[in-house]
Amino acid sequence: MSQLTPPRRKLDTDAEAPVPDQLEEASPAPAATGPEPSAESDPRPTDNGPEAEPEPRAEAEPEPQAEAEPEPQAEAEPEPRAVAEPEAEATGSGEPAEAAEESTDSAAVDDRAGSEAAEPASTEQTGTTAPAAGSARARWFRRPRLHPRAAAFVRVGTSVLAAGFVLVAILVPDRLDRLALQNFLRLPVEALFLAIVLLALPSKGRRIAAVASGALIGLSTVLKCLDMGFYQTLARPFDLVFDWVLLTDAADWVKDSFGHTGEVLAVIGVIVLIVAVLVLSALAMVRLANVMARHRAVAVRTTLVLGVVWITCFTLSVQFAGVPFATKGYSQFLANRVKYVREGLGDADVFKKQLAVDAYADTPSDQLLTGLRGKDVLFTFIESYGRVAIDDPAMAPEMDATLQEGNARLKAAGFAAQSGWLRSPVTGAGSWLAHSTFLSGLWVKNQQRYRTLTTSDRATLTSYFQKTGAWRTVGIVPGVRKAWPEGKYFGLDHIYDSTHLGYQGPYFSWTPVPDQFSLEAFQKLEHGKKNRDPIMAEIILASSHNPWSPIAHIIDWKDLGNGKIFYKIKKEGTNPTEVWKSAQRVRTEYRKAIQYSVDSLTQWVQRYGDDNTVLVFLGDHQPVPTVTGGGNTSRDVPITIVARDPKVLERVSGWGWTDGLKPADNAPEWAMNQFRDRFMKAFGPQG
Numbered sequence: 001m002s003q004l005t006p007p008r009r010k011l012d013t014d015a016e017a018p019v020p021d022q023l024e025e026a027s028p029a030p031a032a033t034g035p036e037p038s039a040e041s042d043p044r045p046t047d048n049g050p051e052a053e054p055e056p057r058a059e060a061e062p063e064p065q066a067e068a069e070p071e072p073q074a075e076a077e078p079e080p081r082a083v084a085e086p087e088a089e090a091t092g093s094g095e096p097a098e099a100a101e102e103s104t105d106s107a108a109v110d111d112r113a114g115s116e117a118a119e120p121a122s123t124e125q126t127g128t129t130a131p132a133a134g135s136a137r138a139r140w141f142r143r144p145r146l147h148p149r150a151a152a153f154v155r156v157g158t159s160v161l162a163a164g165f166v167l168v169a170i171l172v173p174d175r176l177d178r179l180a181l182q183n184f185l186r187l188p189v190e191a192l193f194l195a196i197v198l199l200a201l202p203s204k205g206r207r208i209a210a211v212a213s214g215a216l217i218g219l220s221t222v223l224k225c226l227d228m229g230f231y232q233t234l235a236r237p238f239d240l241v242f243d244w245v246l247l248t249d250a251a252d253w254v255k256d257s258f259g260h261t262g263e264v265l266a267v268i269g270v271i272v273l274i275v276a277v278l279v280l281s282a283l284a285m286v287r288l289a290n291v292m293a294r295h296r297a298v299a300v301r302t303t304l305v306l307g308v309v310w311i312t313c314f315t316l317s318v319q320f321a322g323v324p325f326a327t328k329g330y331s332q333f334l335a336n337r338v339k340y341v342r343e344g345l346g347d348a349d350v351f352k353k354q355l356a357v358d359a360y361a362d363t364p365s366d367q368l369l370t371g372l373r374g375k376d377v378l379f380t381f382i383e384s385y386g387r388v389a390i391d392d393p394a395m396a397p398e399m400d401a402t403l404q405e406g407n408a409r410l411k412a413a414g415f416a417a418q419s420g421w422l423r424s425p426v427t428g429a430g431s432w433l434a435h436s437t438f439l440s441g442l443w444v445k446n447q448q449r450y451r452t453l454t455t456s457d458r459a460t461l462t463s464y465f466q467k468t469g470a471w472r473t474v475g476i477v478p479g480v481r482k483a484w485p486e487g488k489y490f491g492l493d494h495i496y497d498s499t500h501l502g503y504q505g506p507y508f509s510w511t512p513v514p515d516q517f518s519l520e521a522f523q524k525l526e527h528g529k530k531n532r533d534p535i536m537a538e539i540i541l542a543s544s545h546n547p548w549s550p551i552a553h554i555i556d557w558k559d560l561g562n563g564k565i566f567y568k569i570k571k572e573g574t575n576p577t578e579v580w581k582s583a584q585r586v587r588t589e590y591r592k593a594i595q596y597s598v599d600s601l602t603q604w605v606q607r608y609g610d611d612n613t614v615l616v617f618l619g620d621h622q623p624v625p626t627v628t629g630g631g632n633t634s635r636d637v638p639i640t641i642v643a644r645d646p647k648v649l650e651r652v653s654g655w656g657w658t659d660g661l662k663p664a665d666n667a668p669e670w671a672m673n674q675f676r677d678r679f680m681k682a683f684g685p686q687g
Contacts (some may be wrong), residue, residue, distance in 0.1 A: 017454030025098045150609050150652035159291050162284035167191060169217045169281060170330045174227035174237060177625075182321040187310050190330045196304045198289045199296065211282050218281030220334065221273050226572055233546075233624050234428040235633070240337065242446035296487045339476065344446075351449050354442055355458055360680055365468045371651055371683035375614045376527065376535045379462070381435060382597045383479075384590070385546040385619025387421065387636040390662060395591040402595045403661040406602035408651065410642060410661075413606045415613075416649055419640040419663035420656075422672040427622040427635050429546070431479075432486075434620040434637075436460075436671065439490060439538075441676035454486045461676045463491025465536040472532070476501070476522050476539040478513035492538065496525060505563030506570045513563070514552040515543040517598040520560050533614070541601065544593040546624060548586070549576040551593045557607060583626050590627045598661075605642060615642040638663050639675070 077406040081095040113541075153378045170188045173179060194213055198206050211435060255263035292299035314326035360368065389399050410417060424434045425445040436453055437444045439460040444450050473493045477484070481496040487495045498512035513521075518541065526535055543551060550573020552566060559565055579585045605615055619637030622628055640661050643649055655678075658664040670678070681687055 007576070064206070066405045081391070089317050119288065122390040127482045144332060159287060162287040165280060165284045165290065166214075166217060169221045172221065172224055172326070173329075174224040174333065175231045176228050177231075182323045182336030185328045186323065186325055187306065188330055189310055189311065189314075189326070189328045192303060192307050192310060194285075195292065195299065198292055199299060199303065203293070206289050206293065207286065210285040214282035214285030215278060217285070218278035220330075221277055223337070224333075225617045231625065232428075234426065234430060235622075235625055235628075236427075239344060241347075241444060242340050242448045244449050274461070283408065296379045300549055306577045336401055338640070344448075347446070348448060348452065351442070351452055355452065355456055355550070358441075358459060359677055360464065361459060363684075367685050368464050368468050369470075369680065369683050370685050371687050372614060372648075374534055375645070376537075377471070377614045377649070378535075378537045378539060378616065379439075380539040380541060380601060380615065380617040380619060380621045382541050382594070382601070383431060383543070383620060384623045385544060385597065386424075386427075386624060386628070386639060387593055387634055387638065388632060389591060389594045389619075390638060391665070392587075392629075394587060398591055400593065400662065402598055406598055407661045409602050409606045413609060415605060415609065415642050416644075416646070416659070417640050417642045417661050418649055418652060418655070418657040418659055419638055419661055420667045420676060421636045421663055421669040422618060422621075423634045423669060424637050424672050427628075428624040429621070431540075435538075435540075436490075438620075438675055439674045441672045441673050443671065447555060454489045460490050461679065462536065462538055463489075464680065466491035466493065470527075471534050473536045473537040474526050474538075476518055476537060478503075478518045479511070479542040479545065481538055496521070502523075503563040505566035507551055508570060508573070509547050509576055510545050513542070514566060515541040515597050516552065516557070516603075517560055517563050517566070518542075518553060519600055519604040520557060523561075527608060541597045541599075544590070546578060547576045548589040549574045549579040551589065551596055553596060554603065557603075587627050597629045602661075609644065611644050613642075613644060614648055616640070617642070636669060637672075651687050655682075 053296045079266055167188070168184060170190055171184050171186060173183055199208055201209055223238065230236060230238045230243070251267060310326045318325045389395055407417065425437050425443055425519055426433050433450055436450055439462055440453055440458055441455060443459070444453055459467070463474055466473045473491055475487060475490070475492040475495040477495060478498045478501060481499070483499065484495065501513055501518060503513045503517055503521070505517070513674070518539070522537065522539060526537065540625065550570050552569050555565065572614045574589060579589050601617060605613065618639035621637060641652060654667045658667045
């Protein structure tokens, strides 16, 4: 570059100096010829010419730095501007371009040290801060270029995490007992199908499909989490049609266990978690779709290869650690969900047809339950009293001892017993469904059926007792702590909930009132009254309700008082938080709770029973899979009839039940909804 050619950034400092004067002073000999000096077209003669003396050049070089740039003068004097403009263009395409390149290179090597040194000088000459601000913004946006390896690592890592998230969401099972590493080391056909769809769609359609499929995967992941919880408590998956109401029960349980603040925090946490899963699923699918679009050829080849691998492994039934490598489990999961929803939507019509069929609806009241007239009939449910308590080898010895002691106790008081099995519609929880099944004679397996039943005019076993007019019907329901309008449907003249039993002691975890106190309260409030009518009572013993810690123990009946004695007993009990850290301890506490309930009941009969006492007690459902071991799919519960009058048991002698409180393994097993009509027939005129 010519030494006489002033740098452009230096010409920008002054807009008043005329261009011709600059040329004459900077180059005296060539400038004398006018506007066509060779310096304008070719600066080399000026740079190397013999007439150019060192002093004039040295003086000329600072002058343009202090003088103005040619553009403003060009407006007043067109001809000189025409001469000077090529020079400005030459300088603009020369040194500034080189400076920009140098600044970029310097930025990549030493954090733009040269660029930062040049920009303040330019700002100082022009008297403005705009270029500095613009340069700062430019540097900020160029900052990721400082660490290209880190940026590449982040891009690759994000893509790998997105792929891993999607695969885990597709492969994760919906049961906690199936969470094993080998279940995640499989090739799902659904992932290959998604890849084919995303590769085949155009750009806009690909984005829409990615978001939609990501949202679907997120929703199915949330549903699988719900299934995990329901399998752990109810041994069945979450019902998308009927089970939403149970979520409020779960919130109530959290409130009872951890208070209102704990309930609010739990609800907020669940909502945040659901939103996070949905958003992450959609973002992960969009990320994968973009990666496949940028590397289309590689994605197509990879998809084809994996497709061939899947077909080969599926055809040959290739397995690793006993698990098929090629799987279509996610599709089966979705298909089952669709099937369940269809069945649920059509279940209402099926149940309404069943509701209309009642063999005793038109039977005159004087022909109902004639074999029990004058008797006190007590239908007693022991919470979670399932077959596992009797059959499980780890619990059987202690339970056998309790049942034998109870049987001996009853025999000493003149009572006899016969026992069998009933199959409950639920397991783990859902006591109200089992109770309504037992009393209504209908298979009440979900909340929708329960609501339909309790808003109908279908007669129940308890309401038939009420219909005769020969019994006062009462309910002892210590687990009820709020309004229970369904109580009227079941035909109960009076209901004693947890607030009307006179109990002033502590809760035992979920259980509001210990069983021994509930039975003593029934004795004081109803059964022990003189000159009363026969009683039909529905009694719920709730001490064996989950979580079985702490539990009460039998004390002298005379010491029960108002229940405050149980404060001391509760302090001696176990902590549920510690108990539930071990499945073995949970099973132990469950067994103790069942023993406590059975002992309370048999001691009450021994203490207060008479010739007119008829006791029917049963479990409502099996306990949660933590107790049953998960693999136990039985829904059987024991049922026993106890009476002192031999004529009562004679009427059921044809049932084939086992003598005593423990049903034999081969004792008859009925569906729980069959009991009502068989009981009505046995104790009716034809029984």
